[in-house]
Amino acid sequence: MTSYPKTDALMARGRDFLGTDHAILCGAMSWVSERNLVSAISNAGGFGVIACGAMTPELLDAEIAATKAMTDKPFGVNLITMHPQLFDLIKVCGRHGVGHVVLAGGIPPKGSVEAIKAFDAKVIVFAPTLALAKKLLRSGADALVIEGMEAGGHIGPVSTSVLAQEFLPELAEDYVVFVAGGIGRGEAIAGYLEMGASGVQLGTRFACATESIAHPDFKKAFFRAKARDAEASVQVDPRLPVIPVRALKNKGTDAFTAKQREVAGILDTGSIEMLEAQLQIEHYWAGALRRAVIDGDVENGSLMAGQSVGMVTQEEPAADIIAALMRQCEDALARR
């Protein structure tokens, strides 16, 4: 058994919180983070998270059951706060005794944190500002992920290095905080742990793991891409506050700009409400991501990827990726 004493010590709080050997989460990736990748991550000592995305409660129920059949290690479920059946999805997690629920995509609606805690699960939240982070943690959330704009998928405007400097000195002593966005190697993990993070969350680095069901062409696009190819989408209408998405540039990213114009046009006519407009944009992404991940349409689909994509060069088992990250982190700490 390989040992990582310095890393283990710095990850102790995160490992306790997650119930894992390593405080490394594989962030939920819609369509990618399903039973195969999630169980592989958890079986390798990390923490896998099912991406519920736009799934119905029935589909989530089946996915959790299938994941449980593939691992007896802890794993979590990521729910998008704007999902119209959020509370039904929470009930499904409760029925399965899911230990950790991640609420993503916005401020948790009233009662959602309480509903999760009612079945003794831990609630992990995201917060774009320090003030909101403090509020959520004081009002019941158990842990926080701070995610910088280097990340793949939906992103905020601030980089991971700046968020870490703003949030960790204020929060890390009292709360469990995981750092995400742009992490591709263990040396970076060492740095965030030394700043007080309890652990880290990676997505891009795991998307092409051997166990990931992503289409071979999706994976090939990742292997070819460099950091600069993972571009953030641009919001075209000031009334339609679209959360930017970082993805590899292709015809699909251009089509997203066109989709925003189309939805903004419908908003002009007054025939839909703002929430509905935003939901249409979200559904667009869910569909586009599916086309790329499942169908392998790397031209028109969405190749959500973070800037660390340049460090993804080949298919590797999840266990090897985790072992490499842990080794790099331990070596970096040993050199201090």
Ligand SMILES: Cc1cc2nc3c(=O)[nH]c(=O)nc-3n(C[C@H](O)[C@H](O)[C@H](O)COP(=O)(O)O)c2cc1C
């Ligand atoms: C293909 C892809 C899909 C993603 N889908 C989701 C999602 O459904 N929900 C979510 O909270 N985060 C999602 N993310 C973000 C990841 O969970 C994770 O926080 C992020 O990838 C970390 O940054 P990194 O890509 O730089 O490692 C996605 C990321 C990628 C690359």
